[in-house]
Amino acid sequence: MHDAQTQPTVYHKNSLGGSDIKVEVRDVSVSYGEKQALFNVSLDIPDKSVTAFIGPSGCGKSTFLRCMNRMNDTIDGARVSGSLKIDGAEVNDRAVDPVVLRASVGMVFQKPNPFPKSIYDNVAYGPRIHGLASGRDELDAIVEQSLRKAGLWAEVSDRLQDPGTGLSGGQQQRLVIARAIAVNPEVILMDEPCSALDPIATAKIEDLIDELRENYCIIIVTHSMQQAARVSQMTAFFHMGSLIEVGPTEEIFTNPLESRTQDYITGRFG
């Protein structure tokens, strides 16, 4: 058996940094068919902060992220076990409707994926299907507010009816963030949101993440150690499907308790 399974997760002393716990994860395992992708992950994620998941490719961090809004349900043969509570409510409960869950746990994907519709319709889609706006004016307000929060309003306010796919990559990603914000989620999941963007667009997204932190619990998967260091308050290091170490970002980067974390951060593998 692989040692990742047996080794307990290493917690830093003040891992919560004093914030409220938003997500409480206990013994979550995921397998796709015969293959187990995630082994007994237990973790607390604080509210109103940015938590970064780092680790080499295939370490299970994206899989874990997808547990939070039950996106693994959409994959055939995926099985999730363990307990994952958001604000004390069990996510993996059969009674929980993933549709309702996903309205409060927004997600931003690796590649910008705006709908091939107008900018306005992209942002308005979520509020429309959830019935969040009772009139045209209210919907307009939600769209404007979301685009403002995503820092895109100034750039697109005069062409809301243009197709969202016509924007640049960085703008598209911010549009997608606006779309996620529009349904008023509590948690925003970001799966490598900057990997398809150039450095300038990346910087903008990072600034945006920093601003959004004030209102949302943000969980970000990233391959870039610098990005994790720049935007996150908490960092969790995954390896071979296991959570190796979790703690305040500064401590993980300056004083990791695990040698594997040290090796990964210093670029000796991964």
Place this chain on the structure above:
Amino acid sequence: MTDSPRTFPVREDVERRLAKRYRAELRFRTAGLTAIGIAVAILCILIGSIASEGVPAFTAKELVLRVELDADRVDPEGDGSVASLRRGSYNRVLQDALREAFPGVTARNDLRTLFGLYTPLNATRLMDAVLDDPALVGNSYVFTMPLADDLDLYLKGRLVEDRTLPTAGRLTASTDGDIVSLRSTTADFTALAREIEQSMAAEARTLELRVEQVRLALDQVPAADAPRLQAEADRHAAAAVNLRQLARAPDGFLPLTGDVPSVIVESGGQAFRLTQLAVDGKSARGEVVLGSGLVENADDWTLYVVDTPESRRRVSDQLIIWTRSLVEREMIQTGFNTYLFANADSREPELAGIKGALYGSILTMIITMFLSVPIGVFTAVYLEEYAPKNRVTDFIEVNINNLAAVPSIVFGLLGLAVFINFFGLPRSAPLVGGLVLSLMTLPTVIIATRAALKAVPPSIRQAALGVGASKTQAVFHHVLPLAAPGILTGSIIGLAQALGETAPLLMIGMVAFIADAPSLGLAGFTEPATVMPVQIFLWSDGAERAFEARTAAAILILLALMIGFNAVAIYLRRRFERRW
């Protein structure tokens, strides 16, 4: 820095390989271009041959007659009621009009031939005209009807080989009983006489060769067959001797039999059919077909030759002469062949049209479209987006793919067994045709739709699910609209295929001869009908030569429909295509 342009140093073996690579590329491009060239050429030949065959069928030679709708002819009861008008003898009206046009034709046989200018079915059309407007009774009325199919072909130059020879002399004609003697001041008949002589000699030679062959064969056949062969040889030999005898023209005249070209002399509304041609080329004998038979020194006369012998064509010299006379008198006009579009099928080619088949096709396609497209699309959506991937769905998928490759006639058999025999639906009905074609089209639609759904990037589904859309919302708000162009294209191609399908419809009785077009309403779905490709199939089998052109014309119309269908498909695809 040097003045000469810098070249990259290339190793010799690399250079050789490069040259080989370029040669390979050139070969491939040439092969591709050749293939395209051949394909285009074959397509052009195909379309060209169909078009050259079919285009003449789009025009019709029509006989314009002023008919007298006497009350005692068309209104036997005299009360002007519909029942009475229906019992009128409209064919007699048409016959009277033709007799008036050719007052010289009186003999029973000749009259029967004369009435062959049109088909009696036109009497029904005249009746319909009168029923439409009873005020016509007692008046004269200009009635237009299509010329008999063979004469139509004759006038379009597609039935016989003919020519008009130049004449220089003045023509004089005199009658002696039934025989008319013609004389020209110059030897205008000489060239013709030589030709006839030669053709008679050639015919005799053919017969003699035949005799020789039979005699040679005599030794090898069983004794029982010998007398029959001997008789045949003797008959041919006698015919050859007779021909040679005639060709020598003992009385100075060559006979014009039904086996040599026909010669017709026309002058000032008169027409003579020559039976003998003087060897000196100055005079001829014949019979009067039109006119009195007296001509005095006319310099305006025509020597018209029909090279196809009378025995080898379907129109007699008499009919040709009358037809030419009608053309001369402008009683025959060339118009757009409205009969081809306004009529359903008919035994008479000149009245046969595609309306019935077109309506049948439309009704059948309506059924096919409203069944196969929704069922196919939703089947595909379920299989692609909802169904779990297991053995059952795999089995279903394999079977759908196989169904697309099943010969269409099998669907026809199924339709016959299930829809007609089991459910008792009417035979030959567009309803059943549409059901059968739906079965055939379903796999195409399902496969095309699945391919279109697969082509929608998964990121769109994830995006929709990510903002909290349900699976159904994700599919119907985002995936289906994006797949729509592909679904439309696939469906229209499937429907176009169904539109051109013949075999399965043969099985359910849509191959019958149906002289009435189905109504374009709800009732039409259960009325007997046929469809375009079946109509083409039926016409291609028609005995009359005129059906050949109509077959090609119907193919052209069907091709136009197909091109229209595909144009719509392309337009819709362009219109709805969105990029992401």
